[in-house]
Amino acid sequence: MLTFTLAGASQRLAPRLGTLIAKGRTPIQTPHYIGNTSRGVIPHITHDNQRKHTAIRSLYMGLEDFIEKLPPRKPPIYDIPYENDISPLKVFASHPPSTLLILSPRRFPPVETPTANTNTTLSICTSVGFRSLPISQYIDATAKLHPDIVISPCDFVPPAAKQNASVKRVEKMSDRTAVWLRDMLAMKKEVREEQGSGGNNGISVFAPILPVEGERQRYYLDQLVEDFKGEVSGLVLYDCGSLGEIPESLEELPRLMLSDPANPRELLQQISLGADMFVLPFVSLATDAGIALGFVFPPPLLGKDGNGSTRVPLGLDTWNEENATDVGSLQEGCQCYACVKHHKAYLHHLLSAKEMLAWVLIQIHNHYVMDQFFAGVRSSIANGTFEEDRQAFERYYEAEMSEKTNQGPRVRGYQFKSKGGGEPKKNPKGYNKLDDMAESLAEAPVPSPSVDAGDLEEHGLGQVSKS
Amino acid sequence: MAAEQPPHQMPRPMLSALRFDLLAKCSTTKARAAILHLPHGPVPLPIFMPVATQASLKGITPEQLADQNCKLCLNNTYHLGLKPGQAVLDKIGGAHKLQGWEGNILTDSGGFQMVSLLKLAKVTEEGVRFLSPHDGTPMLLTPEHSISLQNSIGSDIIMQLDDVIATTSPDDERMTEAMRRSVRWLDRCIEAHKKPESQNLFCIIQGGLNLKLRRECCGEMVKRDTPGIAIGGLSGGEEKDAYCKVVNECTGLLPERKPRYVMGVGYPEDLVVSIALGADMFDCVWPTRTARFGNAIVPSGTLNLRNAVYANDFTSIDKDCKCTTCRSQSEGGLGITRAYLHHIVAKETVGAHLLTMHNVFYQLDLMRRAREAILEDRYPDFVKEFFERLYPGGAPEWAKEALGSVGVVVP
Numbered sequence A: 001m002l003t004f005t006l007a008g009a010s011q012r013l014a015p016r017l018g019t020l021i022a023k024g025r026t027p028i029q030t031p032h033y034i035g036n037t038s039r040g041v042i043p044h045i046t047h048d049n050q051r052k053h054t055a056i057r058s059l060y061m062g063l064e065d066f067i068e069k070l071p072p073r074k075p076p077i078y079d080i081p082y083e084n085d086i087s088p089l090k091v092f093a094s095h096p097p098s099t100l101l102i103l104s105p106r107r108f109p110p111v112e113t114p115t116a117n118t119n120t121t122l123s124i125c126t127s128v129g130f131r132s133l134p135i136s137q138y139i140d141a142t143a144k145l146h147p148d149i150v151i152s153p154c155d156f157v158p159p160a161a162k163q164n165a166s167v168k169r170v171e172k173m174s175d176r177t178a179v180w181l182r183d184m185l186a187m188k189k190e191v192r193e194e195q196g197s198g199g200n201n202g203i204s205v206f207a208p209i210l211p212v213e214g215e216r217q218r219y220y221l222d223q224l225v226e227d228f229k230g231e232v233s234g235l236v237l238y239d240c241g242s243l244g245e246i247p248e249s250l251e252e253l254p255r256l257m258l259s260d261p262a263n264p265r266e267l268l269q270q271i272s273l274g275a276d277m278f279v280l281p282f283v284s285l286a287t288d289a290g291i292a293l294g295f296v297f298p299p300p301l302l303g304k305d306g307n308g309s310t311r312v313p314l315g316l317d318t319w320n321e322e323n324a325t326d327v328g329s330l331q332e333g334c335q336c337y338a339c340v341k342h343h344k345a346y347l348h349h350l351l352s353a354k355e356m357l358a359w360v361l362i363q364i365h366n367h368y369v370m371d372q373f374f375a376g377v378r379s380s381i382a383n384g385t386f387e388e389d390r391q392a393f394e395r396y397y398e399a400e401m402s403e404k405t406n407q408g409p410r411v412r413g414y415q416f417k418s419k420g421g422g423e424p425k426k427n428p429k430g431y432n433k434l435d436d437m438a439e440s441l442a443e444a445p446v447p448s449p450s451v452d453a454g455d456l457e458e459h460g461l462g463q464v465s466k467s
Numbered sequence B: 001m002a003a004e005q006p007p008h009q010m011p012r013p014m015l016s017a018l019r020f021d022l023l024a025k026c027s028t029t030k031a032r033a034a035i036l037h038l039p040h041g042p043v044p045l046p047i048f049m050p051v052a053t054q055a056s057l058k059g060i061t062p063e064q065l066a067d068q069n070c071k072l073c074l075n076n077t078y079h080l081g082l083k084p085g086q087a088v089l090d091k092i093g094g095a096h097k098l099q100g101w102e103g104n105i106l107t108d109s110g111g112f113q114m115v116s117l118l119k120l121a122k123v124t125e126e127g128v129r130f131l132s133p134h135d136g137t138p139m140l141l142t143p144e145h146s147i148s149l150q151n152s153i154g155s156d157i158i159m160q161l162d163d164v165i166a167t168t169s170p171d172d173e174r175m176t177e178a179m180r181r182s183v184r185w186l187d188r189c190i191e192a193h194k195k196p197e198s199q200n201l202f203c204i205i206q207g208g209l210n211l212k213l214r215r216e217c218c219g220e221m222v223k224r225d226t227p228g229i230a231i232g233g234l235s236g237g238e239e240k241d242a243y244c245k246v247v248n249e250c251t252g253l254l255p256e257r258k259p260r261y262v263m264g265v266g267y268p269e270d271l272v273v274s275i276a277l278g279a280d281m282f283d284c285v286w287p288t289r290t291a292r293f294g295n296a297i298v299p300s301g302t303l304n305l306r307n308a309v310y311a312n313d314f315t316s317i318d319k320d321c322k323c324t325t326c327r328s329q330s331e332g333g334l335g336i337t338r339a340y341l342h343h344i345v346a347k348e349t350v351g352a353h354l355l356t357m358h359n360v361f362y363q364l365d366l367m368r369r370a371r372e373a374i375l376e377d378r379y380p381d382f383v384k385e386f387f388e389r390l391y392p393g394g395a396p397e398w399a400k401e402a403l404g405s406v407g408v409v410v411p
């Protein structure tokens, strides 16, 4: 079973410290982030690098990444038996048993689908296209795949449409989400009864808080408290505002944020309101843009790098030509593998040569920065200085992530932000990242047209011919 | 400089920054096992060198490369000359420091890539003339430029600039000219080489498929006494039996106590045969390039993991493989299955990285096993077993013939 312990008496809408423990898994000190995966891996990070060079021991996976095969063909994950308390998904993707696995129907952030959910199905996007996933299939899948935590599906309304969602739509969202949660909890009970008291970890279900104002989901929240309390092990929040809608009797449950903060400032704000765990797309987005995150929490004292009149950027644009001969590390004093073994000049070279290793190293660094950041957040909360530190952070750093000056690996299909329901189907063939990158990865590229003769000469590749 | 130079004097004697310890010779074939002591550590021979074209091996870290037992990898001078360029290399202090690689590096001269990649490149006595890809300005790469750039790169083994033309070129006169010019260019490289105490200059034997030219070239090159010797011009699609005859002819004329490097060769069967013919070092982009397309090298050939037959195959790429990817988790590896590779190849870069590690390991391990067999004087048996697994229906004719010429009969 999952246990979540809060340190000290927690106040409503205040930062809090917790420990999430599942038997046999690495405990998670919260606030923290969960590693975000694509097809079972953190993008660019092979499993050995993850183990040796990151502290990521918990992973978030979307079922849609594994079920492109349609009946009668069976997705391979269902061919692996559940044994010894280890999820077949972990076995399939070669993650060690101690990894804490959170399964959701969809990857994060999900690609918006052209068709809406129905009463019994979710609209999803697999590597071969959009389709619908019957809720019953998702529930069966979680029973077979036995993740440590499963996210009960939310009949999610895209953020853009949320404000204007009609009363009827919100009602539908709350009804469906409640029914799906009920079915999910029934499955959980069945699994538990099947297993008896063999001491295995059961499946822990996290229930959504709907991303609408409290009054509009009153009925759903009442059900959550009255019918499902005790069966629900945690909450999933899609919106920072939902932190204020959590019923008092569910305060002690761990909160997973699928709110997609765009930058550390937004992230800190959510922590200040009592968020516990996050899936953070901005980390990989920064990596793909060639930005090495460079912030720490609490921030350095003012006066060192400025007098407060100019704020410090949140990251280093590794593409920047200034880095070409700089043998300093991506972030001064950083102890990550990339910074200990390599320097800005190499990273700059790799990026401009479009070598895949650039993204590997920046991704390792960026996750390390986040590990340090959350460790800093936790000790700041423990010291009772979080609010102060947060304000200092806002004064010290720029609000937004740096504008990216260059293209990273090309945008993948699942990164497309579809404009909403009515849009024509976007064929997610851009999913095929390697093919996309094939050109840039060509073994022996001809010099780019931007290289002129003078450059070549300067580069030692011969001289301008005088004869 | 004039278009043709008169015969000239021998260049200054060469220093050497390596030691070649010959450990064993096969009693049947011409195979040798040795240790090559280079400035960045010893390298067991025979060896395969993976190609890290732009100072990076297809997304795997130098640490992961070392984990696959790599001690010597290749960088391409032409690419490093473009990016990051000589000025940056000088400032950073060379390619080892650039890429954080503690092992050895070999660089080519840059000439081959220039001639093969740039249209309108033309070779004259001075060097390779080409038009700037940007504005069409006429440019020139001389032996002196190539060596200067390789001195800035700081590679442990550097290659002379040679006059490369297709081996299959039927023009004997041009072939003779190219071979003799390569000898003259070696002399210029030796004169231009500023760091012989830390970088080993290898000459390159040219002469196409013409054995008489190859013999003449061997004679001239050997006189120059470079620390190592390469056999060049053989990666251009010539017939394999002609290739084998050239390698066999050259190794017969080369001094025993120097490393012999056959450039641009890397299919497993080519390595096994070339070792039998007396070659020690090889490089090829194929193992890493093919990984990117989802191919894994195994004793029976290659597996394309994009193929749907692997979707539900929960075994490792090769059950005997001890690479990081294949080794089980209980052995400290990752225990990656074919099914999972099928799931991510061509979709996540991690798929390519995992296959790259496997393929590099496979090639290096093939060399390790060959070396062990030579040390135990059972190389002929090793060769037979290797070909039986790869070609259960019988080895190709060229291999039978080449191996037959050194006393090994494969079915």
Ligand SMILES: [Zn+2]
Residues within 6 Å of the ligand: A330, A331, A334, A335, A336, A337, A338, A339, A340, A365, A368
């Ligand atoms: Zn770092």
Ligand SMILES: [Zn+2]
Residues within 6 Å of the ligand: B317, B318, B321, B322, B323, B324, B325, B326, B327, B357, B358, B359, B361
């Ligand atoms: Zn392997």
